[in-house]
Amino acid sequence: MSSDPILSVERIDVFYGASKILFGVDIAVGHGRTLALLGRNGAGKSTTLKAIAGLAPPKQGRVVLRGQDMAGSKPYVIARAGIGYVPEDRQVFPEHSVEDNLLIGAKRGRDSEGFWTLGQMYEVFPILAGMRDRRAGALSGGEQQMLTIARTLMGNPEVLLLDEPSEGLAPIIVQAIGDLIRKLRSMGVTILLAEQNMHFCLGISEDAVVIDKGSVVFSGAIQELRENHEVTRRYLAI
Template sequence: MSAPYVIEAAGIDVFYGASQILFGVDLAVSQGQTMALLGRNGAGKSTTMKAIAGLAPPRRGFVKVLGQETTKRKPYHIARIGLGFVPEDRQVFPDHSVEDNLLIAQKPGPDGRDEWSVERIYEAFPLLTPLRHRLAGRLSGGEQQMLAIARMLMGNPSVLLLDEPSEGLAPIIVQRIGAFIRTLRETGVTILIAEQNMHFCLSLASDATVIDKGQIVFRGTIAELKANDDVRQRYLAL
């Protein structure tokens, strides 16, 4: 018996004003799965993530998170269900310290889970420990990305959305973030990663969905994607 879907988008059309960005997108992520949503810049990855998180509500189709339909719900309602979202632009609070950013986000999960504390965050992200009193706006891009992921975890979510976690970062930071995502994956948490960088996802995800011009053009395992030269060259080659 297959695992239940914890993220399900069915036939969603998303518009920004009069411009249609997504065209009948179907996406499903099962419990405990790590799914890579891949595509070039402007393909519709971030809009798909925002539609799931409630920031870009679909005009048609529906979205479900953890079995609850969320198509018309506000983002904070979806977060309370158990969704954690790290946006592409990180959006840390620049005038607050690293520790304040963490404490602002601290809350138990929807089932009362309280696995992530400030102390555990510093154990998981030792790079942040000496920076705990530094203003977030004075961190490097890589430090801000780690803080954004850590802040999201402080809400003890059941489902994680990571939008372009490797974008613009030094290779050593990308490696550290990748290693941490692998650690999270091993705990059984469900993860959806939107990325241009296919190679970053190859060792992280079990499955892949490829989007191009707002439409899904491939679904399959990472092994199937590796074996499909046509899809990789047509939709993912830079």
């Protein structure tokens, strides 16, 4: 992984009420790289992303973006600082059109940068261009996933958090989501991807962290994980 990460999670502990969910989790995401956060259901993947996004603030530890500790900041402050979060359950605005959903998410990035515009979005997501006037609630699950990713990118984030983007989708849609992530990676987008499907991540991620019962049990290159049969057998049930 990069020795100079744009985003680092440093020894965070997270509680839901009296229950401790994360135990000293460490993650570092290099600029322009794609890191897969892998683990079984309930391992703590989604909680880690929520902690970064400010939705489950850590009780201890740091969440550092470009050298600034964001742990404990409000979610809107973290979003404005450059973290874009795509939740597991998509959360489109169902009564609004596709284009309205995109415009709702639009904002300039840090230092008033604005790479992602409607025109740029429709080039990268041609499927959305053809349904820009369609009500978002009428889209399929895969189309809604595409829309949610595009809406988040309209906020011009520096780091994109994707929570289980392949979950519950047909194989052909999963392949399309994978192709999209590869395209974003080739464009230099920094991505932290929470997934339980290692095979989905093999062709789209460069780095990997495996989490189990709220603790990191592996951190390294995705190829190292592919070759580590003990870790994949024990923690990913492969």
